[in-house]
Amino acid sequence: MSLMAIGNYExxxxxxxxAISNYYNLVEDKKYSAWGYYNLGVVYYSLGEYESSxxxxxxxxxxxxxxxxxxxxxxxxxxxxNQGLYHKAEMAFKEALKINPSSYNAKYNLELAIIKxxxxxxxxxxxxxxxxxxxxxxxxNFLRYIENLERVVWLRKIDEDLVAPKEDW
Numbered sequence: 001m002s003l004m005a006i007g008n009y010e011x012x013x014x015x016x017x018x019a020i021s022n023y024y025n026l027v028e029d030k031k032y033s034a035w036g037y038y039n040l041g042v043v044y045y046s047l048g049e050y051e052s053s054x055x056x057x058x059x060x061x062x063x064x065x066x067x068x069x070x071x072x073x074x075x076x077x078x079x080x081x082n083q084g085l086y087h088k089a090e091m092a093f094k095e096a097l098k099i100n101p102s103s104y105n106a107k108y109n110l111e112l113a114i115i116k117x118x119x120x121x122x123x124x125x126x127x128x129x130x131x132x133x134x135x136x137x138x139x140x141n142f143l144r145y146i147e148n149l150e151r152v153v154w155l156r157k158i159d160e161d162l163v164a165p166k167e168d169w
Contacts, residue, residue, distance in 0.1 A: 003023075003029070004022075004026055007026060007036075011042070011043055019039070020040060023036045023040045033059075035065075041054075041075065042075070045078075057075065060072050066099050066100075069099055070096050070099040070100045073095040073096035074106055076092040077089045077093040077109055086117035090113040
């Protein structure tokens with residue numbers, strides 16, 4: 001059985017440590033290294049290690065495999081969306097759609113990212129706070145600013161709970 005198959009089997013069973021070990025061994029094989037990096041990125045994402053996942057995905061992009069590059073861009077978009085980095089998510093989904101324009105999930109998640117980006121920006125712009133030189137010194141104004149900012153974050157969190165992007169893993 002190949003290292004990728006064993007790694008995939010361990011990943012599905014939730015044995016992430018064993019999956020990581022198999023994928024790192026797979027990375028050493030030039031022919032399959034890009035897929036090894038991609039699978040490592042998926043495992044790190046599953047562990048909540050988003051920055052590590054993004055870093056590992058960047059190694060997987062160094063290939064001419066369009067199917068792999070689509071998946072990397074798409075999954076980067078998912079990570080950025082989950083981090084609240086909607087502009088980066090939008091860019092990643094657009095890159096994925098350049099490779100596979102017929103992907104319904106990429107189109108759907110691109111729309112979600114654009115809507116979220118506009119909503120968050122509009123919410124932040126609607127904060128009614130005077131921004132003067134003495135902004136920080138004015139305790140009442142500063143507290144109102146923090147209160148409004150927290151309200152936007154809580155509203156964003158509620159919206160995220162209602163609409164989550166479709167994931168492919």
